[in-house]
Amino acid sequence: MKKTIKGAEYAYHSLKPYQASWPTVVCLHGFTGTSATFNQSLKTTAKINFLTIDLIGHGNSAVYVHPYRYQMPTLIRDLEDLMKELAIPDYFLLGYSMGGRVALAWALTFPENKLGIMLESASPGLKILPKRIARKKSDRKLALRLEQYGIENFVDFWQELPLFASQKNLAPEIQARVRQERLQQAPFGLAMSLLFMGTGSQASYWTVLKKTDIPILFLAGQLDLKFSQIGLQMAQQAKNFAYQVIPAAGHCIHLEQPEKFQQAVLSWLADQKE
Numbered sequence: 299m300k301k302t303i304k305g306a307e308y309a310y311h312s313l314k315p316y317q318a319s320w321p322t323v324v325c326l327h328g329f330t331g332t333s334a335t336f337n338q339s340l341k342t343t344a345k346i347n348f349l350t351i352d353l354i355g356h357g358n359s360a361v362y363v364h365p366y367r368y369q370m371p372t373l374i375r376d377l378e379d380l381m382k383e384l385a386i387p388d389y390f391l392l393g394y395s396m397g398g399r400v401a402l403a404w405a406l407t408f409p410e411n412k413l414g415i416m417l418e419s420a421s422p423g424l425k426i427l428p429k430r431i432a433r434k435k436s437d438r439k440l441a442l443r444l445e446q447y448g449i450e451n452f453v454d455f456w457q458e459l460p461l462f463a464s465q466k467n468l469a470p471e472i473q474a475r476v477r478q479e480r481l482q483q484a485p486f487g488l489a490m491s492l493l494f495m496g497t498g499s500q501a502s503y504w505t506v507l508k509k510t511d512i513p514i515l516f517l518a519g520q521l522d523l524k525f526s527q528i529g530l531q532m533a534q535q536a537k538n539f540a541y542q543v544i545p546a547a548g549h550c551i552h553l554e555q556p557e558k559f560q561q562a563v564l565s566w567l568a569d570q571k572e
Contacts, residue, residue: 299311300358300359301380301383301384303376303379303380303383304376304379305363306354306359306360306363306367306376307358307359307360308351308352308354308359308360308376308377308380309333309351309352309357309358309359310333310349310350310351310352310380310384311333311349311350312347312348312349312350313336313337313340313341313348313349313350314347314348316347316349317345317347320345320346320347321346321347321389321390321413321567321571322346322347322348322349322386322388322389322390323346323347323348323349323389323390323391323392323416323563323567324349324350324351324377324381324389324390324391324392324401325340325348325349325350325351325392325393325397326350326351326353326391326392326393326394326396326397326398326400326401327350327352327353327356327357327394327396327397328394328395328396328397328398328550329395329396329488329491329492330356330453330456330479330480330483330488331356331357331394331397331479331480332352332356332357332358332479332482333350333351333352333357334350334357334479335394335476335479335552335553336348336350336552338556339552339553339556339559339560340552340560340563341560342560342564344564344567346564346567349384349386349389351377351380353373353396353397353400353491354367354368354373354376354487354491355368355483355484355486355487355488355490355491355495356483356487356488356491357483361484361486361487362484362486365490365493365494366494368490368491368493368494368495369494369495369499370399370400370403370494370495370499370500370501371407373400373495374400374403374404374407374408377400377404378404378408387411388411388412388413389411389412389413390412390413390414390415390416390567390570391404391405391412391414391415391416392415392416392418392563393415393416393417393418393420394418394419394420394550394552395418395419395420395549395550396420396491396495397420398417398418398419398420398421399420399421399422399423399497399500400495401415401416401417401420402415402417402420402422402503402507403500403501403503405510405512406503406506406507406510406512409510409512412512413512413513413570414512414513414514414515414566414567414570415512415513415514415515416514416515416517416563416566417514417515417516417517418517418550418551418552418559419517419518419519419522419525419549419550419551420516420525421497421525421528421532422502422503422504422506422507422532423497423500423501423502423503423504424497424498424500424502425502425504430497430498430499430500430502431498432498433496433497433498434496434498434499435498436498437492437493437496437497437498437499438492438493440452440492441488441489441490441492441493442489443455444485444488444489444492445485445486445489448485449480449481449483449484449485449488450481452485452488453477453480453481456480457476457477457480461522461524461548461549462548462549462550463548464519464521464522464547464548464549464554465548465549465550465553465554467554468553468554472553476553504535507532507535507536508535508536508537510536510537511537511538512538513538513539513540513570514532514536514538514539514540515540515542515562515563515566516529516532516533516539516540516541516542517529517542517543517544517551517559517562518541518542518543518544518551519543519544519547519548519549519550519551519554519555520543520544520545520546520547521546521547521548522547522548522549525549526543529541529543540566542562544558544559544562545558547559
C-alpha cells in the first residue's frame, strides 16, 4: 500500500489485518534495507498491529525526489503526516540502525501520541561537531562510490564491514535474502540517504534525550561492542530507559536472533500496559 505525502510516495505494510483496538507499532528498517526485514522476526499471534514503512529512497517508497526530502526534519514531518493520513491516533516506534535514528528524531520532535520508542542498534547522533564533520566526509565518499561503481560493488563492500561480521553465521538462505534486498535498492536513493540523512548530517539528539519522558527500550547485540557502549551512555542520560543486551547477536538482532528479539519487544510492550 502507498500514500502520497506532499508529492512523495511512501510504501507501508501491515503484518496482519489492522485492528483499531490493538496497540500499533510502527517499524522502520535500516540503511540498504526495506520494511520486509521485519517479516520473520515479528511473526506473532500477539494482539499488536505491526505497521512497517519503507523509508524514502528505499524499497517501494519514493526515490527520485528533491534531496531536501531526504533531510531528517523533512522525513520525520512526512512520517508524522503519513500517520495522520492513516488515522492511527497513537503508536509505538521501533527502529533498526538508521531506522532507529529516524524513530528517535521523530518521537523527540513530535512527542505527542508517541507511546514509546524501541531502538535496535541505534544512536542519537554524534555529540561533537568535528566528529559529525568527519563522518559527513566519510558518508560523502560512500555516496560517490555508489554513483561511480554501482550497487553491486557497493553491496560487496558494505556487507564486509566489521559491523556485520556476525551475519556470516546466518543460514546461507538468509544471507542471500539480505544481499538481494540490498541489491534491489536504487543507487540514487542510497546515495541521497547517506548525504542528507546519514549520521554525519543528522543533528545530535543527546541533549533532547535528557528531557523526554517517553519510555525507551534499547536493544544491543552482545557482539556489537560499539552500540552496546552507546546504549550504556544513553542509559545515563534518559529518564525512562530500559537497556537490554541480546546474547549471541551482532548489529542486526532481529535477523541474527529473531526469537530473542521478538521476546524482548513483546515483553517490553506488555510492561507499558501496566
